[in-house]
Amino acid sequence: MIKTLVSPCSGFGSQKLKFDRSCKKVKLRAVRMELTITQPDDWHLHLREGDLLQAVAPHSASNFKRAIVMPNLKPPVTSTAAAVVYRKFIMKALPSGSSFDPLMTLYLTDKTQPDEIKRARESGVVYAVKLYPAGATTNSQDGVTDLFGKCLPVLEEMVKQNMPLLVHGEVTDPSIDVFDREKIFIDTVLQPLIQRLPQLKIVMEHITTMDAVKFVESCKEGFVGATVTPQHLLLNRNALFQGGLQPHNYCLPVLKREIHREAIVKAVTSGSKKFFLGTDSAPHERSRKESSCGCAGIYSAPVALSLYAKVFDEAGALDKLEAFTSFNGPDFYGLPRNSSKVTLKKSPWKVPDVFNFSFGEIVPMFAGETLQWQPLK
């Protein structure tokens, strides 16, 4: 008779050892069945507003302790006063007893004034400022048209206030191939920016290319970091066309070639402190995704932890997962690491095909597929 015992294993989690009747160890299974880690934060999240906010907030709150909340609402969150109001709506949308802490951001425009950055810092609820090049992505039409021409005084104030700049890193010139827009943004905006303001803290959001990996790796630790989504770790651009057009795999920056995906996996599993979890969970109603002009954004909040665990497990790097999900982000932002823990269990579960709400449906990433890891509730 083989019994399965669970014994603690060095550093994290547990693993199962098998014993025969005489209690001799017969097999050491390398498979880790449970993994307990410091509770993760999500350093790039879209919580939306209204019905959509009510629908999705519980998913993030049940998996993450904190999240950097994106300001690309309609109209965008351009002032500290608006961020304070938005935060109250988020708090109301949380399940009772939730200790989820939304960290607010401001949407940078050509008109943002340095005083707004001071107010943001004094508020204690705004943690970063988001740069959307005008026209680059969902609700970015009020974004920046000329960073160096219009925003330098604000950026200088951000250095003074130690306020990070979060960047959607794509150029918007329609003549530039959509797959090259991140690389060209690095060359034409980010490189000059770090030359000009080397003390500015920058997060390159949702990186998608080996060029972004190389750029972030070349920068000074603590000044430039990057968030990484589950989709850019698990999918390449073939996923957009597998058996037909796949709108639920469409996000911006768009998925890239396999060599880029591999470079990003290598970066996050290397143990580098510069890369951290940011789901970019970006819900859109099903009818707006499955449309003749579908919205960009993948809804990953309910599956994100399972997907990140899958990536690290498949790379043989589960020992590096916790730093990516729970240490590198707060360390970069200068915030304390969480004291709470979560346990992930390796046991197959099926991702729902769809989430139904009174106003419509939202299709999650990996809908209907079976995943191995799941957070224990």
Ligand SMILES: NC(=O)N[C@@H](CC(=O)O)C(=O)O
């Ligand atoms: N990532 C996306 O494809 N979409 C995001 C915007 C963004 O993060 O660029 C959204 O708000 O829907």
Ligand SMILES: [Zn+2]
């Ligand atoms: Zn973006």
Ligand SMILES: [Zn+2]
């Ligand atoms: Zn986003």
